[in-house]
Amino acid sequence: MFRVFNCLTVEHDWRLVLLAVLICFLTSLAAINLFHRARAASGRVQLAWLATAGITTGCGIWATHFIAMLAYEPGIPVAYNVGLTALSLLAAAAVTSIGFAVSLAMPGLWAALVGGVVVGAGVGAMHYTGMWALEVPGRIAWDLPLVMSSVGLGMVFGAAALASAVRSDEIRTTLVAALLLTLAIVSHHFTAMGAVEILPDPTRVIDAFSLSPTALALAIANAAVAVLGMSLAGAFADRRLRQKDAQLTTALNNMAQGLLMFDPQKRLILYNSRYVDMYGLSPHVVKPGCTIEDLLRHHKEVGTLSEDVEQYCATLDAAIAEGKTTSTMESSANGRTIHTVSRPMADGGWVTTHEDVTDRISAQRERDRNRDLLNLIVENVPVTIFVKKASDRRFILVNRACENEWGLSRSEILGRTASDIFPPGAADEINDGDERLLKYSAPLYLDEHAIEMPRKGVRFVTSKRFVVRSTDYANQYLVGVVEDVTERKLSEERLRQAQKMETIGNLTGGLAHDFNNLLTVIIGNLDSLQELTKDKPDQKRLVELVLEASLRGAELTRQLLAFSRRQPLQPKITDLDDLIGKTARLLTQVLGENIRLNVQLEPNVGSILVDEAQMESALINMAVNA
Known part of the structure; x- marks a missing residue:
């Protein structure tokens, strides 16, 4: 440690040392920022950001090293090999790019730590390649423990820098990562410089084609300009990314x-x-x-x-x-x-x-409720409802009344056409109506008419059919509403018959009433004539026959009045043999001489409760119509 301290205090210009540290921090800050851009991108864009971050870091390491070397004052002339100096820059850029790529290759902290170690190795590769480029009139000796320490410091601080960088891209985290990367570069450099000992050797001379300190300063200036350019590019890119982030945030929040x-x-x-x-x-x-x-x-x-x-x-x-x-x-x-x-x-x-x-x-539930209600209504409405596709005229919906009226189950109707279901004549009539409906687009109403059903024979129906169109006004469905009026038609027929019979009854009642008045006069006169001919048997017999016929006419008149509901029935206990005997005497005159009437009476038949006139009329009708 004393050698490192002595190297810094005695053999370096502090002004240039501070400049080197400042350049190192700024380039480290740019590199971490570019690394964050690489993490946010993918594919080729990510590779481009990784390369830019690696080049920026390499230039920063290289510029820091050689600014510090300009600050180094060993007391003897120095120069730098051109090829090795360029190689040191390429090594720094290449190795640090690999380190950044490793930290992005796999998620997790371990990848960041390994990548940071590789970045630290890149710092070491640049430094020792750069020291290899140093040309002095002497030999360079190294303190191996300090060399190992310098490499270790670069790797430790490099790992810490990338571990911090992958946590987040907030400003505070970025500054911490940049500071740690600066420490990785600076601690490595000055520890490694403390490991250097230059032993004068007059036999060694500086290559004529090597870089002088002035030329090195120009090269460093160019490297600084490159770093500045990449930093500006990163700043502009960052600005665009922030604009896109703002747009994305606005879109996400809306x-x-x-x-x-x-x-x-x-x-x-x-x-x-x-x-x-x-x-x-x-x-x-x-x-x-x-x-x-x-x-x-x-x-x-x-x-x-x-x-x-x-x-x-x-x-x-x-x-x-x-x-x-x-x-x-x-x-x-x-x-x-x-x-x-x-x-x-x-x-x-x-x-x-x-x-x-x-x-x-909620809307789905409301639609389901309305659909269920509509289905319930359609299923229970007492008229036939059906829907057909306009394209092929196949039935796609029928209700329960349709099944009942046609005598077919739903499975026998759906997916089939009228020609598949109805007899040929009825099917042709239905198809013709569909053609007119589609051609003229007006509802088709058919008043009461007969049609032969599939299994219910001929029925009388009324029907209304119309077209349902899609939003682009294309024919989509044919809807039909058919009402079976057969029972109503039969009821109307029965009503008309009843009205006709009522009219006949009224006419019959009027005629019977007038005829009854005439018979009353005739019967009264016959009664008088019967008194006058009681001593004349032959004439009396004729009068009795006329009187009996008149009484029969009176009974018939009463039956007509009963038919017209103007005369009530008069049932009473009647001896059946006596009734049949009187009816037989009348039938003898009615049937004529060509027909023999054979009457077999049973004395113990008994009596019945009956209207004599109605019973007599029934017996005469059976005999006459036999």
């Missing part, structure tokens, strides 16, 4: 869904304000760097998570490890329903979206 992004260590690296507002969470808890467990415990506190935190994490971890997407439903504190979807990323992290689906679920 999303309808809440968004979270986690790294493989389960730490939050990105979120939007919609997520915080959706659950009513505290921004003091929800911030980059917090873990998924922190968020879930906070959800428990505000009452938006019912599941156990450990169980939730275990399920999520298993799904992410298998590369599966998980989906859950949660309730927020204000009663909203949230749909959560977690999708794994290639690096082991995952993205979670939170969507408020309360309104969508």
Whole structure:
């Protein structure tokens, strides 16, 4: 340590030493910033940022070394080999680029530590290649323990620098990483310079083509300009990235869904304000760097998570490890329903979206309710309803009344055409109507008409068919509403028949009433004539026959009055043999001489309760119509 201290205090110009430290810190700060840009990019863009960070770091190490070498005053002339000096710059840039690439190759702290060690090795490669380029009239001897110490310091501080850089890209973390990288370079350089001992040797001369301190100063100036240029490029790029970040943040915060992004260590690296507002969470808890467990415990506190935190994490971890997407439903504190979807990323992290689906679920339920209500109405409406596709005229919907009226099950109707279901004549009639409907686009109404059903025979129906069009006015569906009016038509026929019979009854009643008046006069006169001919048997017999016929006419008149409901029935206990005997005497005159009437009476038949006139009329009708 004394040799290092003595080297710094006696053999160096402090002004140039401070300049070297300042240049080292600024280039380290630029390198860490460029490294952060590389971490945020991917593919070829990431490779470009890595190369830029490596070159910047190499130039910084190289400039720091040779500014410090300008500050070095060994007391003898010095110069620098051109080829080795250039090689030292390339070595620094190449090795540090590899170190940065290693830290990005794999996630986790170990990769950053290994990459930092490689960066420290790059510092050592540059320094000792640069010291190899030093030309003096003497020989250089090295203190091996200090050499090893210098390399170790560079690696330790380099590992610490990248371990800090990968934690986050916040300003404080960036400054700490830059400072540690500066310590890696500076501690290595001045420890290694303390290990140098120059032994004068007059036999060794400086190469004529070597760099003088003045030329070296120009080279350092060029390196500084290169670093400044790359720093400016990084600054401009950083400005563009920040603008894009601002745009991305604005877009994220205006999303309808809440968004979270986690790294493989389960730490939050990105979120939007919609997520915080959706659950009513505290921004003091929800911030980059917090873990998924922190968020879930906070959800428990505000009452938006019912599941156990450990169980939730275990399920999520298993799904992410298998590369599966998980989906859950949660309730927020204000009663909203949230749909959560977690999708794994290639690096082991995952993205979670939170969507408020309360309104969508309510709308879906309302649509389902309306659909169920509509289906219930369509199924129970007492008329046939069917829907066909306009393109191929196949039935795609029928109701229960349609099944009943056509005598077919739903499975026998759906997917088939009218030609497949109806008899040829009826099918042609239906197809012609469809053609007119599609051609003229006006509703088609058919009044009462007969049609042969598939299994119910000929029925009388009325129908109305119309076209349903899509939003672009293309014919989409044919809808038909058909009412079976067969029973109504039969009822109307029965009503008309009843009205006709009522009219006949009224006419018959009027005629019977007038005829009854005439018979009353005739019967009265026959009674008088019967008294006058009681001593004349032959004439009396003729009068009795006329009187009996007149009485029969009176009974018929009473039956006509009964038919027209103007004369009530008069049932009474009647001897059936006596009734048949009187009817037989009348039939003898009615049937004539060509027909023999054979009457067989049974004396013990008994009596019946009957209207004699109606019973006599029934017997005469059976005999006459036999």
